[in-house]
Amino acid sequence: MHDFKRGDARNYPAKPFVKQRIFHRLFAMYRICLFLCVVISCVTSQEAEEPISYTCTDGYTFDPVRQVCKDIDECALVPDACKGGMKCINHFGGYLCLPQNAQIFVSNGDEYTPTPAPVPVPAPRVPETRRFIHSQALTIQCSSGFVLDEQNYCRDIDECSTGRHTCTSDQVCFNTRGSYTCQCQPGFQKNGDQCVDRDECHQAHYCMHRCINTVGSYYCECNPGYKLASNNHSCIDVNECEGSNPCQHQCYNILGSFICQCDQGYELASDSRSCQDIDECSYSNFMCQYQCVNNPGGYGCTCPDGYQLQGSRICQDINECERGHDCREDEKCQNYHGGFRCYPRNPCQEPYVRTAENRCVCPSVTSVCQGLPTTIVYKYMSILSDHSVPADIFQIQATNMYHNTHNTFQIKAGNEDGEFYLRRSSNLSAMLVMTKPLSGPREHVVDLEMVTHNNVINYRSSSLLRLTIIIGPYAF
Known part of the structure; x- marks a missing residue:
């Protein structure tokens, strides 16, 4: 219902009879509704009807x-x-x-x-x-x-197991969803419709040293001195020195190989494994003073009779006169380089008389001594064979000194080949000089004469020194 506003005559003019008509209609509707409610409630109270249900199948x-x-x-x-x-x-x-x-x-x-x-x-x-x-x-x-x-x-559909495929005998069938594929055996590759060997060595491989291709596969080899590791691809060094030693003496392992070394005194043979003795004596003539003797792994020096080894190579003379000799009682032992000799203890011969050791005097009271040296003195010395020259080897010295005397010196005998000369040193002495090398063993006797002059008293006398030079057999 509209709520009309009083005084709004322009839009809704007041009509009292219309309001009355509407009221009577509403009242009539109310009476009808009240009647229906009574009827329905009466029916319900008398008999309850079952509700209608509908059942559908699953889904x-x-x-x-x-x-x-x-x-x-x-x-x-x-x-x-x-x-x-x-x-x-x-x-x-x-x-x-x-x-x-x-x-x-x-x-x-x-x-x-x-x-x-x-x-x-x-x-x-x-x-x-x-x-x-x-x-x-x-x-x-x-x-x-x-x-x-x-x-x-x-x-x-598993075409591979049911045989519904077209793979050849050298191919392997692999089932895929809805289909299949034909693949070559491992180590092979397709060339058109055929499977041919794959050369793994010309492609990527895992060999450390050498790759050897085979039909359908390959294998690895190592260089000499190496062996395959457990993975059959890597190479590890072989220790050749373990187990059976390939070297005769000493073995030293190195990567991929080994080297042999020999003990001192040996050298490697041409096979680089065996050792052969070094002949040290062939390298030099100065290994030993006398003689070099080669030994397995070394050498030794020997000396001749009359010498003994001093150190490792030097030969030293043995003084037999001190160690023991076979000279008689009336002889004396004279040692020289490499040996000894026996000389008479009294070397004086008629008309000379021994006055001291190695000194003989001819008595002046006898007529036999006229024209002979007044005294003869015996001296002995030893020199090396092939001694270097010139060499001062012996000095002659006057023993008696007289006033207003004059001494002269000369080689009286034993210098037929001119091996010596006498160099005057002073009025009282002279030096015997060797001018040529002498080879031994040899005994050389030289007579050295000293003549004394005194013009005041008209005195003249001579003395003789008989020098026996024993030349050893060697230059040492």
Whole structure:
């Protein structure tokens, strides 16, 4: 009802009879409603009627508006209705979980209408979900490489195990989803439709040193001095010195090989393994003073008779006169380089008389001594063979000193080949000089004369020094 405002005569003019008419209509409607309520309550109180219920089969629900059972779309209502990548297909009274590659044909009995679907990853076996389906027929057709099983599931065909492949005898069949592939055996590669050997050595390989290709494979070899490790690819050093020593003396291992060394006094033979003795004596004539004797691994020096080894190479004269000799009692032993000799203790011969050791005097009272040296003195000395020259070897010295006397010196005998000369040193002495080398063993006797003059008293006398020079057999 409108609430009319009083005084708004321009829009709604006041009409009292209209208001009265409306009131009578409303009252009549109220009376009718009151009557119906009474009737309904009376009927209800007399007899309760059963409510009407509608039951639909599984997969359908009642539509109260249309008063019919309508299909439930489980694919839209049920979360994750299908598992494992299966696709959900709603149908009358239920739904199906089918592989993604399944093709569905819905038919009314006249014709088929294919509905293609994508082909993704395979899914596990579809659970049996059966719903009430109306009269329409459902036909499933699998893609190539698949076959429909009893559960209407498109399963992959294993062409390799069923023999439904075209791989040759030298190829290996590998099943793939919906198909298969033909691959060559390990170590081979395809050349057109044929499998040929793969030369691994010309491609990437793992050999450390050398790669040897074989049919369908390869193997590794190591350089000499190495051996294959347990992985059959790496090479490790062989210690040749362990176990059987390849060297005659000393073995030293190095990477990939070994070296041999010999003990002192030996040298490697041409085979670089054996050791042969070094003949040290052939290297120099100065290894030993006298004679070098080669020994296995070394050498030794020897000395001749009359000498003994001093140190390792020097020969030293043996003084037999001190060690022992076979001279008689009336003889005296005179040692020289390399030996000794026996000389008479009294060398004086008639008319000389021995007055001291090695000194003989001719008595002046006898006429036989006239013209002879007054005294003869015997001296002995030893020199080396082939002594270097010139060499001062002996000095003659006057023993008696008289006033106003004059001495002269000369070689009286024993210098027939001119091996010596006498050099006057002073009025009282002279030096015997050797001018030529003498080779031994040899005994050389030289008579040295000293003549004394005194013009005041008209005195003249001579003395003789008989020098026996024993030349040794060697230059040492």
